[in-house]
Amino acid sequence: MGNIFEFKQFSVNQEGCAMRINTDGVLLGAMTDHSNVSSVLDIGTGTGVIALMMAQKFPNAHVYAVEIDKQASERAKENFENSSFSERLTIINSDIFQWENDMRFDLIVSNPPFYINSLHNPDQRRKVAKHTDVExxxxxxxxxxxxxxxHGSLQIIVPVELLDKLIEEGKxxxxxxxxxxxxxSFTDSQPFRSILSFGRENLKLVQDNFIIYKERSQHSDSYKTILKPYFLAF
Known part of the structure; x- marks a missing residue:
């Protein structure tokens, strides 16, 4: 994959970014769903791709994107400025937990670092981007x-192994x-990621599954449908 990833309504330059566009990110961006959205926060925006997808999906929303890595935040800023959504996108170069603000959001999204208690990547920038601890x-x-x-919603994509831990943390x-x-990946394979939506109301849990491929190297109709508004290939 080259440095420039072309979408239907925007493009993303990934040069110098520790974490490049990946399946997790675009699935979260495409499958995020909420009503009456006027403010969105993307935690750990990286290249800015999820924030850009949010700006396309919610045309009346202002999207804020926080990124701790300075080089990635500068690249995301460039991607935002080059998009038709530039007036509705704001990048913040900060640790999310040190970002002092009193804002409230209708929607918070994140493709967070994970692999709790696993062997950390020796490259420090990729370590920050891809690994974390329970804290x-x-x-x-x-x-x-x-x-x-x-009535806001927190929506994240994580490995299924973290499900129980995150449910308890949310509660x-x-x-x-x-x-x-x-x-x-396939109809006969085990789930490897979950997109989780959290809110303040204790509602009946809605559960669903999503298949990426109908056979090897051939995307499912569902995958094509949800990414059709974004991917040139569909």
Whole structure:
């Protein structure tokens, strides 16, 4: 994959970014769903791709994107400025937990670092981008509890192994799992990611699954449908 990834309504320059555009990110961006969205926060925006997808999906929303890595935040800023959504996109180069603000958001999204307690990548920038400890998720849920509007939603994509831990962490911050979409490569394979939606209301859990491929190297119709508004290939 080259440095420039062309979407239907914007392009993303990935040069110098520790984490490039990946399936997790575009699935979260495409499958995020919420009503009456006027403010969105993308935690750990990287190249800015999810924030750009949010700006396309929610045409009346202002999208804020926080990124701790300075080089990545500068690249995201460039991508934002080169898009037709530039007036509705704001980049913040900061650790999310050190970003002092009193804002509230209708929607908070994140393709967060993960692999808790796993072997950390020796490259420091990729380590920050791709790995974390349990404290990150504790902090993220606390931040969401403090900054979500009353009917706001926190939506994240994570490995299925983290599900129980995150449900408990959400509850301890007054956020309940409201929707769970399990991601599978094929119909006969086990889920490897889950898109989780948390909110303040303790609603009946909505569960679904999503298949990426109908056969090897051939995307499912569902995958093509949700990414058709974004991908040139579809």
């Amino acid at each position: 990150f998720f504790q902090g993220m849920f606390k931040f969401a509890a403090d900054h979500l509007e009353q 301890s911050n007054g956020l309940h799992l409201q929707k769970q979409i399990d991601i599978q």
